[in-house]
Amino acid sequence: MQKITTFLWFDGQAEEAMNHYVSIFKNSKVLSVTRWPKGHALEGQVLVASFELDGVTFQALNGGPQYKFTEAISLSIDCKTQGEVDHFWERLTEGGGQPGPCGWLKDKFGVSWQVVPEQLPRLLQDPDQAKAGRVMQAMMQMGKIEIDKLEAVAGG
Template identity: 55%
Template sequence: MQKITPCLWFNFNADEALAFYETVFPDFKLLSKSHYGEWGGPNAGKLLTAEFELFGSRFQALNAGPQFPFTEAISLSIRCKGQEEVDHYWDKLTADGGQESMCGWLKDKFGLSWQVVPEELTKLMSDPNKERATRAAQAMMKQKKIVIREIQDAVDTVPA
């Protein structure tokens, strides 16, 4: 069992978020749910918490209101194999009100920040040849969604 579980505070839309993530992630597993009891006042009977799993990692959703909105200070990073997987997660997570940012970052429609990172990018930016690694980083900095082919082209092109 995972010792540390991130808790994601939702603005009373955790039910919607869980249903959405189930459509985005093919391995989504809902593990448990709890509901506000009578002590919940106007929230009695509504979802309070849920535990779910993505790619073997557990998360807790807390359905608690607008007091603490998500910020870019915390993001979830998805390590992707190839452009097709990058496109899948990027397109799904930016749909219906999500927002593109820079360098593979985005916010989903709930305001949660994600990084959609192809394994190829990590390899290109870790190239032992510092000039090639720099060209990879410079190409990545110009992108919103990571396009591997464009970064590979930038790495392989020797400046005149």
């Protein structure tokens, strides 16, 4: 059992968001759905849902309009290949999501994500400060991270 679970507050889109995320990540599934009971104004709509994304548990709540997502918290995805970066970037920005700088994006529900190839931290932590600096400068100019460009600037 996972000790800490990310809990996401939505304004009526909890089920749509859950299903969207489960469709994007491998090894993902809906775990449980609790709906508002009969007689409630929101009867039949999702109250709370629990789901796994690549083995990590999340919960989604339809809590109403009083709280919105901000970039102050984001979900980071570690990617091994450019294909993975492209997949997550495309799927998470589809339908109204917005690309941001330096590998960050906001999905159509307002949740912020970082799509990070495993090469990026390795290159940024290189003992050669000039190389790390070139990589940082290149990354700062990117939206979606492009591994080949980072490797090229790292090489000089």
